[in-house]
Amino acid sequence: MSTTAVTRLPTPRTRRSRTSGGAVNTLPLVAPSVVLLLIFSLVPLAATLWFSVLRYNLLNPAIHGFAGFANYRFLFADPALLHSLFVSVALVVEVLVITVGLGCILASLFETRFPGRSIARVLMISPFFVMPTVSALIWKNLLMHPVNGFIAWVTRSLGLGVVDFFTDWPLTSVVIIVAWQWLPFAFLILLTALQSLDEETREAANIDGAGPIRTFLFIEVPHMGRAASVVVLMETIFLLGIFAEIYVTTSGGPGIATTNLTFLIYERALLAYNVGGASAAGVIAIILANVLAAFLVRAIGKRLDI
Amino acid sequence: MSARNRTQPIAGTFAWLAALLMFFPIFWMFLASFKTEVEAIATPPELIFTPTLENYRDILQRADYLSFALNSVIVSFGSTVLAVLLAVPAAFGMAFYPTERTRGTLLWMLSTKMLPPVGVLVPIYLFARDVDLLDTRTSLVIIYTLMNLPIVVWMLFTFFKETPKAIIEASRIDGANVSQTIFSVLLPLVLPGIASTALLNIILAWNEAFWSLNLTAHNAAPLTAFIASFSAPEGLFWAKLSAASTMAIAPILVFGWISQRQLVRGLTFGAVK
Incomplete structure (x- = not known):
């Protein structure tokens, strides 16, 4: 997205380089990627901005013309928008807390030596490679179904009664599925970061009498801090766009209980054919993502040594 | 370690x-x-x-299962090949001959990844409709290529960056020409990096489920969309859903296990290695 962080024209300047033996013009190497990305990011963005100020409905060609900010006014007067923003943020925050929290603990556990560690790690990260529609349907049917599901059987056997997940706790159910998909991501990155902790630090803490819990809290957690911030930012970007999991499980319902901003725009655009309104909501989604992206680019840019 | x-x-x-x-x-x-x-x-x-094995037999006998699977293969491999072809020269140029614009270019590429797909759903849908690309593999290949291009450039850049530059000079001194330098010296060194980048790209494209659900109906629908069709109440056959799902995720699960280490590098844009 060109609206964040970097405003200079990203065309690499040709220049004689002595370091690698001879003059190399890198423009033809870099230009194809840059030009295509520029088109791919700017043209649809400009179109979204343009549509958002138009009266434009695919079902009714009689509705047309310039709308000014009417689409935005209409949108902000719509309680569904506010609710969808709430759902988007709740989904992101809850999944982040679960994945980063558990991810830190699990990374610390997996840093110890135990039999079959690499097999356990492979099992641990597997959910990340399962396509979203599969994870959502497996959880919804095989595990969370109130009559035939595995979880219902477990809780019934324990005498705890049965939870009809998608009726009683719709958003929580979506959070559980998404957290299951993204915990491996947080875990893997935090584990990679933890592996760079040198053994002496740990030993020193040990000699000073720190037990495993204090070593975890005061040595390992601070060491994972930087990686955790990358996890938070990357997950936020992906989690704001959660769509398929909602599409196949709740379709945004019951009511609008699980309609996040992404799903709201999909409904407005492809189900209601309201191009103008959907585009205005799209602009809001872009702004939301870009505020977060600005932080991300800065955080990663700091670590970039060129 | x-x-x-x-x-x-x-x-x-x-x-x-x-x-x-x-x-x-x-x-x-x-x-x-x-x-x-x-x-x-x-x-x-x-x-x-x-x-x-009844469920597997049933799924495979559905004439359209193979077309869904084929769509997944074509779209994920096609977009990967295109993205790598575009990204290798770019990453090579920026890693070996950095200019003062390189840093800005890389960060800008990263920032394009932050454009939420849903923000541009409407214009891309309408454009695809107008040029008759709705429900075609071409539209998915184009979108996946560009969607993943920043990650591919970044990941290749971090691999190329680790390749010693002196090796090019050394091969020049030994009398190798440009194509010999690239194909006999450089390529063998960076091939593992390119392979794991391609693997990550295949995983991401295979599992993508926003554009595939919104831009395809039947002809170009990949496995993500096929599995989604099981969410309809009349399609609730758990055993068949499980068999179809197992087949849909098995190859990618294996790819994921192979590439777990490089995955971290790719998905954090080199910030965590």
Whole structure:
């Protein structure tokens, strides 16, 4: 997205380089990627901005013309928008807390030596490679179904009664599925970061009498801090766009209980054919993502040594 | 990089417990794929049953299953080949001949990744409709290529960056020409990096489920969309869903296991290695 962080024209300047033996013009190497990305990011963005100020409905060609900010006014007067923003943020925050929290603990556990560690790690990260529609349907049917599901059987056997997940706790159910998909991501990155902790630090803490819990809290957690911030930012970007999991499980319902901003725009655009309104909501989604992206680019840019 | 020296049985037990818990849904699905439909919905769950391949046979006999699978393969491999072809020269140029614009270019590429797909859904949908690209593999290949291009450039850049530059000079001194330098010296060194980048790209494209659900109907629908069709109430056949799902995720699960280490580099844009 060109609206964040970097405003200079990203065309690499040709220049004689002595370091690698001879003059190399890198423009033809870099230009194809840059030009295509520029088109791919700017043209649809400009179109979204343009549509958002138009009266434009695919079902009714009689509705047309310039709308000014009417689409935005209409949108902000719509309680569904506010609710969808709430759902988007709740989904992101809850999944982040679960994945980063558990991810830190699990990374610390997996840093110890135990039999079959690499097999356990492979099992641990597997959910990340399962396509979203599969994870959502497996959880919804095989595990969370109130009559035939595995979880219902477990809780019934324990005498705890049965939870009809998608009726009683719709958003929580979506959070559980998404957290299951993204915990491996947080875990893997935090584990990679933890592996760079040198053994002496740990030993020193040990000699000073720190037990495993204090070593975890005061040595390992601070060491994972930087990686955790990358996890938070990357997950936020992906989690704001959660769509398929909602599409196949709740379709945004019951009511609008699980309609996040992404799903709201999909409904407005492809189900209601309201191009103008959907585009205005799209602009809001872009702004939301870009505020977060600005932080991300800065955080990663700091670590970039060129 | 070493684990703590002593084995720690308590930590190990909890780690294994967590791993088994995380893997359980996949295992349970795998199990259900060999059950009959009646066994799959039985409560209490049937743990001992005669495995059947019926579900796999049924799914494979549906004439369209193979076309969904083929769409997935074509779209994910096609977009990967295109993205790598575009990204290798760019990453090579920026890693070996950096200019003062390189840093800005890379960060800008990263920032294009932050454009939420849904923000541009409307114009891309309408454009695809107007040029007759709705429900075509071409539209998915184009979108996936550009969607993943920043990640591919970044990941290749971090690999190329680690390749010693002096090796080019050395080969020049030894009398190698440009194509010899590239194909005999450089390529063997960076090939593992390119391979793991391609692997990550295939995983991301294979599992993508926003554009595939919104831009395809039947002709170009990949496996993500095929599985989504099981969410319709009349399509609730758990054993068949499980068999179709197992086939849809198996190849990517293996790719993921192979590339787990490089995955971290790719998905954090080189910030964590």
